[in-house]
Amino acid sequence: MIIFFCLLGAICGIIAGIIPGLHSNNIAVLLAASPFFGMEITAFMLSLCTVQSFVDFIPSTFLSAPSENTFEGVLPGHKMLLEGRGIEAICLTTAGGIVAVLIGSTLTPIFFMFIEQNSEQLIQITPLVLIIALFTFIIWEKGINGKLIALFVIIAAGAQGILFQNQVFPLITGYFGIAGTLYALNERPSQIKQTENAQIKLSMLKDSPAGIIGGAIVAVMPGIGSNTAAGIINLFKNKVTDSNNNEKYLAMLGAINVSNFFFSFATLLALSKARNGAMLAIQEKIMYTENTLFYGTLIMIISAGIGGLSAIWIAKKAAKFLKNNKTKTLSIGTILFMILLVGALNGVLGLIALFFSTALGIFVLTKKAKRSLCMSSLIVPTLFFYLFILL
Amino acid sequence: MDEKTLSKICLSITLIGIIIFLVTYQNEFEEKTATQLSSEENGKGILFGRIEQVIQNYPTTLFVLNDGNESLIYYPKKTTLEKGQYVQVYAEHIIENIDSNTKLKGKKQESLFAQKVIEK
Numbered sequence: 326m327i328i329f330f331c332l333l334g335a336i337c338g339i340i341a342g343i344i345p346g347l348h349s350n351n352i353a354v355l356l357a358a359s360p361f362f363g364m365e366i367t368a369f370m371l372s373l374c375t376v377q378s379f380v381d382f383i384p385s386t387f388l389s390a391p392s393e394n395t396f397e398g399v400l401p402g403h404k405m406l407l408e409g410r411g412i413e414a415i416c417l418t419t420a421g422g423i424v425a426v427l428i429g430s431t432l433t434p435i436f437f438m439f440i441e442q443n444s445e446q447l448i449q450i451t452p453l454v455l456i457i458a459l460f461t462f463i464i465w466e467k468g469i470n471g472k473l474i475a476l477f478v479i480i481a482a483g484a485q486g487i488l489f490q491n492q493v494f495p496l497i498t499g500y501f502g503i504a505g506t507l508y509a510l511n512e513r514p515s516q517i518k519q520t521e522n523a524q525i526k527l528s529m530l531k532d533s534p535a536g537i538i539g540g541a542i543v544a545v546m547p548g549i550g551s552n553t554a555a556g557i558i559n560l561f562k563n564k565v566t567d568s569n570n571n572e573k574y575l576a577m578l579g580a581i582n583v584s585n586f587f588f589s590f591a592t593l594l595a596l597s598k599a600r601n602g603a604m605l606a607i608q609e610k611i612m613y614t615e616n617t618l619f620y621g622t623l624i625m626i627i628s629a630g631i632g633g634l635s636a637i638w639i640a641k642k643a644a645k646f647l648k649n650n651k652t653k654t655l656s657i658g659t660i661l662f663m664i665l666l667v668g669a670l671n672g673v674l675g676l677i678a679l680f681f682s683t684a685l686g687i688f689v690l691t692k693k694a695k696r697s698l699c700m701s702s703l704i705v706p707t708l709f710f711y712l713f714i715l716l
Numbered sequence: 717m718d719e720k721t722l723s724k725i726c727l728s729i730t731l732i733g734i735i736i737f738l739v740t741y742q743n744e745f746e747e748k749t750a751t752q753l754s755s756e757e758n759g760k761g762i763l764f765g766r767i768e769q770v771i772q773n774y775p776t777t778l779f780v781l782n783d784g785n786e787s788l789i790y791y792p793k794k795t796t797l798e799k800g801q802y803v804q805v806y807a808e809h810i811i812e813n814i815d816s817n818t819k820l821k822g823k824k825q826e827s828l829f830a831q832k833v834i835e836k
Contacts, residue, residue: 524717525719626729632726637722
């Protein structure tokens with residue numbers, strides 16, 4: 326029965342992953358209202374999230390329509406797509422995810438014990454880490470102009486985050502979904518021939534273990550998303566090793582995305598605190614027994630395999646589909662779909678938030694600034710919340 | 717490594733995971749009586765019975781369940797449970813100090829710890 330729920334979750338994860346704008350959080354809302362609970366619902370949700378974290382990269386790469394976890398992958402993924410290496414880009418995020426599964430699953434019990442014993446200290450250092458994240462955004466932008474633009478985006482996105490509370494979905498869709506797709510429309514040729522075989526060198530996966538650290542940061546620190554963590558790690562690695570390239574970056578992003586769920590689950594069990602919508606949905610449904618962490622981790626390992634297989638298979642189909650179809654029409658369709666989804670889920674206020682966040686997203690892209698800056702819309706309100714609690 | 721090798725690795729991970737899960741998974745909660753559960757150290761079970769008394773509903777819930785014998789059940793959440801209701805309880809046998817917020821604070825009580833209470 327548990328395996329059945331795991332497979333059901335995997336199917337929903339694939340659907341949620343390939344439809345731009347549809348997130349596991351949307352399904353989590355429905356799940357929270359369902360009468361199911363215990364290991365069955367835990368298996369369903371963990372499987373959904375894990376599979377989605379692999380498949381999510383397909384719309385980001387092939388349509389430039391990212392989710393909140395994959396937006397930084399759009400530009401490197403898009404670049405590889407234009408070179409006819411779209412399938413390789415997906416294989417890289419998949420391989421990074423698999424590395425994260427193999428290492429992350431063994432680290433989960435250690436992480437669980439660490440979190441359980443240091444929960445108080447973690448709350449105290451949270452504002453400090455958030456401030457460091459914001460400063461890092463500014464410091465690493467090149468030139469005075471770049472730093473001023475970064476500062477402006479932080480203030481603007483932070484203000485939008487405070488003004489449009491509870492409108493996370495429209496904000497994220499605007500910054501990273503519609504802005505990215507609109508921007509890519511001008512650059513994208515109408516038909517892109519894709520290489521059907523991908524070759525991944527092991528050296529391309531060198532940064533994936535660093536991605537696991539990023540996943541742990543995302544799982545513990547509120548307001549910091551996969552891409553923010555990737556941006557910080559990547560910028561740091563840039564300075565130290567000068568080894569930045571698209572392939573390594575995509576593999577690292579894949580690793581962060583997948584390990585985030587391993588560590589978020591451990592955080593939920595250790596602190597009873599949900600760090601994302603999916604964990605929030607199972608928080609009230611889960612049985613907190615000594616075996617839950619072990620079985621949950623096993624479910625995520627099984628789902629990671631399914632997610633990887635699905636992502637590679639769908640990427641091949643998507644490449645063939647794009648070869649025979651006009652991608653611009655598809656991109657416009659995606660934009661309309663995202664607007665409709667925001668309207669349906671968030672109403673008029675959501676559409677207003679979407680308009681302003683899209684404008685800021687396009688500004689960031691045209692100024693060639695880091696897209697992670699837009700995550701300030703989550704970081705700044707969270708920072709104020711924690712400062713309010715502690716002071 | 718090409719995409720076919722990567723697919724094979726993914727498939728192996730899935731199959732190995734399923735095998736380990738099927739070999740190790742044990743349903744932790746089976747239907748039991750409160751008396752059976754109380755006799756097992758760290759035992760877990762699903763109880764069914766009638767609420768005889770609700771000691772408190774907030775901030776945590778403490779009630780007496782009758783499934784043939786009366787047992788004290790501690791549920792670490794607020795509820796709207798009432799006397800006379802029939803409930804299904806996913807419970808663990810844990811001996812511990814009852815939460816300091818309860819009316820029985822400070823007393824070392826032997827209670828069954830509820831993971832989930834479903835009103836029937």
